[in-house]
Amino acid sequence: MRFIRTRTARVAGAALFAVPLALGGLASQSHAQDASPSPSGTFGSGCSALSQKTDTAKDKVTEAAAAYPQLSQLVSATVRAKLSDAFDGKPDVTVFAPNNQAFQKVTVSQLVSLLGDPGQLKKVLTYHVVDKQITPDQLSKGSFTTVEGGKLTTSGSGSTFKVNGEANIVCGNIKAANATIYVIDSVLKPPS
Structure with a gap:
């Protein structure tokens, strides 16, 4: 009789211990389902507005960016700074590519000054490039060292992300042969 009571008490104790664990497991699974997953393909509210000439997956990064008319000012600045070969020669990079509307936010005098100073232009452009491929799941709380040497941060979730808390990623995860492009x-x- 004593053996049965001890065994019953152990089973009841184990059941009392197991119920909270099971509920905790369900709670964490439920929480995991609530978190928005990172996009696996191209994403962003501005992707439909990006008109693309061709498939860019086999092109080096400068040629891939040139396929998008909305990135023409960035491509022009990259050529002017003589960085095309440097970016195309890297095996894996991520480019946070300002679109033409981004350049329109810069005052004319600032833009003229930037384009007239090759050293400063190179510094600004290389600050937009990270020397590794960044996947969308790394964007939620990212901190990356740029080719320029400074730090760049990313934040957000789902398909809404910001760079340095100011620039929106309007179309992301565009593939090139040696790069991932996030249009900002x-x-x-x-x-400084």
Whole structure:
């Protein structure tokens, strides 16, 4: 009789211990389902507005960016700074590519000054490039060292992300042969 009571008490104790664990497991699974997953393909509210000439997956990053008319000012600045070969020669990069509207936010005098100073232009452009491929799931709380040497941060969730808390990623995860491109709506300023 004593053996049965002890065994019953152990089973009851185990059941009392197991119920909270099971509920905790369900709670964490429920929480995991509430979190928005990172996009696996191209994403962003501005992707439909990006007109693309061709498939860019086999092109090096400069040629891939040139396929998008909305990135023409960035491509022009990259050529002017003589960075095309440098970016195309890297095996894996991520480019936070300001679109033409981003350049329109810069005052004319600032843009003329930037384009007239090759050293500063190179500094600004290389601040938009990270020397590794960044996947969408790394964007939620990212901190990356740029080719320029400064830090760049990303934040957000789902398909809504910001760079340095100011620039929106309007179309992301565009593939090139050696790069991932995230189109942004502001020109980033490297830290002084």
